Amino acid sequence: MIETSAAQPDATTIVERKGLGHPDTLADHLAERLSRAYSLYTVQHFGAVLHHNFDKLALLGGASEVRYGGGKMTSPVRVLVNGRAAPLCGGEPIPVTEIVEAEVKAFFAERLPEVSDHLDIAFNITSNSSPGAVLTGDDVPDRTRWFSPRSIDDLRERRVRLSNDTSLGTGWAPENPFETFVRELVDHFSGQSDFTEAHPWCGSDVKLMGYWDGQRADVVLCVPQKSRHVASRAEYVHNTETVLAECRRLAGIRLPDVDADFRLNARDVPEKDELYLTYTGSSIESGDEGVVGRGNRVNGLITPLRPMNLEGASGKNPVYHVGKLYNIAALRLARRLHEATGEHAEVHLVSTTGQRLDQPWRVLVRLTAQDVEIDKVQALITEALEEFPALTDELIQDGIVLS
Numbered sequence: 001m002i003e004t005s006a007a008q009p010d011a012t013t014i015v016e017r018k019g020l021g022h023p024d025t026l027a028d029h030l031a032e033r034l035s036r037a038y039s040l041y042t043v044q045h046f047g048a049v050l051h052h053n054f055d056k057l058a059l060l061g062g063a064s065e066v067r068y069g070g071g072k073m074t075s076p077v078r079v080l081v082n083g084r085a086a087p088l089c090g091g092e093p094i095p096v097t098e099i100v101e102a103e104v105k106a107f108f109a110e111r112l113p114e115v116s117d118h119l120d121i122a123f124n125i126t127s128n129s130s131p132g133a134v135l136t137g138d139d140v141p142d143r144t145r146w147f148s149p150r151s152i153d154d155l156r157e158r159r160v161r162l163s164n165d166t167s168l169g170t171g172w173a174p175e176n177p178f179e180t181f182v183r184e185l186v187d188h189f190s191g192q193s194d195f196t197e198a199h200p201w202c203g204s205d206v207k208l209m210g211y212w213d214g215q216r217a218d219v220v221l222c223v224p225q226k227s228r229h230v231a232s233r234a235e236y237v238h239n240t241e242t243v244l245a246e247c248r249r250l251a252g253i254r255l256p257d258v259d260a261d262f263r264l265n266a267r268d269v270p271e272k273d274e275l276y277l278t279y280t281g282s283s284i285e286s287g288d289e290g291v292v293g294r295g296n297r298v299n300g301l302i303t304p305l306r307p308m309n310l311e312g313a314s315g316k317n318p319v320y321h322v323g324k325l326y327n328i329a330a331l332r333l334a335r336r337l338h339e340a341t342g343e344h345a346e347v348h349l350v351s352t353t354g355q356r357l358d359q360p361w362r363v364l365v366r367l368t369a370q371d372v373e374i375d376k377v378q379a380l381i382t383e384a385l386e387e388f389p390a391l392t393d394e395l396i397q398d399g400i401v402l403s
Contacts, residue, residue: 002377006366009306009344011214015182016302019190021112021204021224021282023059023290028403030079030107031057031292031315037103038085038096039318039396046089048152049396055315055323056082059290062118064279066286068235071227071279073118079104082124083315086147096125112204114280161320161358161388163351169326170309171299171334172346178212181254182219183300185247189223195246201229201239203281217260221247224278236275240264296403298327307346313402318395322351325388326360328400333365333384340376341369358385 018025034054042050063075081104085096101121108116127147145154152158175183188195190206203224210219223243230236244264251260265276279285293312296302311323318324330347337345350362363381394400 001362001364002372002374003364003366004372005370006344006346006368008368009176011176011212012305013176013178013212014210014303014305015179015212016207016209017182017186017300018295018302019186019204019206019208021190021280021284022207022295023061023205023282023284023288024292024295025290025403026111026282026284027057027059027290027292028295028312028314029111029401030059030104031055031312032399032402033103033107034081034083034100035315035318036396036399037099041099042086042089042094043396045092045094046152048155048158049317049319049392050086050089050094050149050152050155051146051317052083052085053315053317053321054081054083054085055292055312055321057292057315058082059284061284061287061289062115063287064285066227066277066279068233068277069228069231073114073279073285076118076120077108077115077284078120078122080122080124084126084128084147086149087127089149090151097123100125112280112282112284115282115285157320160356162354163322163357164317164320164353165322166351166353166361167311167322167326168309168348168350169311169322169328169330170307170346170348171327171329171331172307172344173331173334173338174344175299175301176212177255178210178217178258179301179303181217181251182208182210184254185219185221185250188246188250189243199239199242201225202243203278205278205282205284212258215258217251217255217258219247219260219262220266221262221264222266222276223264224276224281224283226281227277227279230277233270233273233275236277237270240268298402299331300401300403307348318392320357322349322357324395324402325357325391326351328391328402329384329387333380336380336384337365337367337377340380341367341372343367343369357388360385 031054039049058080060078062077190204207222247262313324316324326349334345334347346366348364352361
């Protein structure tokens with residue numbers, strides 16, 4: 001269904017973004033890294049992506065001691081690797097545990113090096129088939145071979161790609177200036193930037209909640225500091241002023257006509273030394289947990305006033321899991337429709353389990369544009385649905401950032 005002359009989105013915006021060191025972002029990115037590593041291994045060794053999913057991964061926070069000028073981990077971060085993966089193909093074993101362990105250690109070495117030597121990895125990876133393997137005699141149901149294929153010819157998706165679930169993907173475009181600013185500001189403090197290179201005390205577990213009415217912005221921001229780079233309470237307070245000054249500087253550039261107010265680390269009580277001071281730069285060090293699907297959506301934002309899908313896309317199989325593929329496809333299609341019409345576009349792709357991946361049960365497109373060439377819109381939809389094989393390759397080879 002293609003709707004035109006839809007209502008324009010309200011200027012009122014509530015938007016949240018979790019930074020690279022937030023436990024939920026860590027869980028999302030680690031799950032996706034595991035899926036990609038497993039996929040690359042099976043493609044290289046067998047010529048196809050074997051069945052797997054790591055989208056139920058969870059991180060259980062450790063414990064730490066934090067002191068001005070120092071600190072240490074006192075209890076490890078527990079990595080619960082929940083999921084399924086084919087352990088062999090044609091009788092040849094796949095080193096699933098070794099792949100996962102290597103990727104977990106490499107991930108934390110890159111993202112939170114202070115944690116990399118304080119990990120407890122718990123494996124709960126099964127190879128059980130999905131419901132539907134009904135025994136009717138001595139024959140082995142095809143479904144039981146999904147996670148133990150005799151060869152890649154046992155993979156049904158090599159003949160036709162069917163949706164794994166009844167689910168949906170949602171996308172919209174364009175972002176308003178405030179939503180773009182939120183993404184950029186969080187990445188500025190939580191990722192590699194001139195600011196974080198110049199200020200090694202800046203931790204990566206950044207979180208922002210913002211409100212915008214089109215003229216005024218109100219932002220609540222959390223930016224941790226790393227204790228070994230902060231010698232005193234006074235130094236911590238000085239650093240917070242540095243962060244606030246940087247927020248105002250960037251707002252002046254990105255939102256020049258907006259009256260923006262920033263509140264930083266609102267729970268701090270400096271006189272009691274209750275501060276967002278951490279050893280690692282992330283709350284994962286002190287009991288906080290991270291779970292796949294609780295963080296940013298595929299577009300990198302959490303936007304409750306916009307259409308929003310709650311699927312945990314990260315870690316899902318990149319071949320036929322609609323919770324991943326339909327969300328990416330819907331977002332890309334919405335952006336193309338915005339480019340084509342110059343106005344707002346909203347896309348919903350709804351699957352039915354067991355039906356062709358490229359033939360959704362429902363496609364709903366809403367456009368604010370009035371004069372629309374329906375044939376061109378339909379052509380863009382068809383083009384997006386034909387891209388799933390290429391999208392799978394892109395996810396595996398290029399490592400698309402999903403949040």
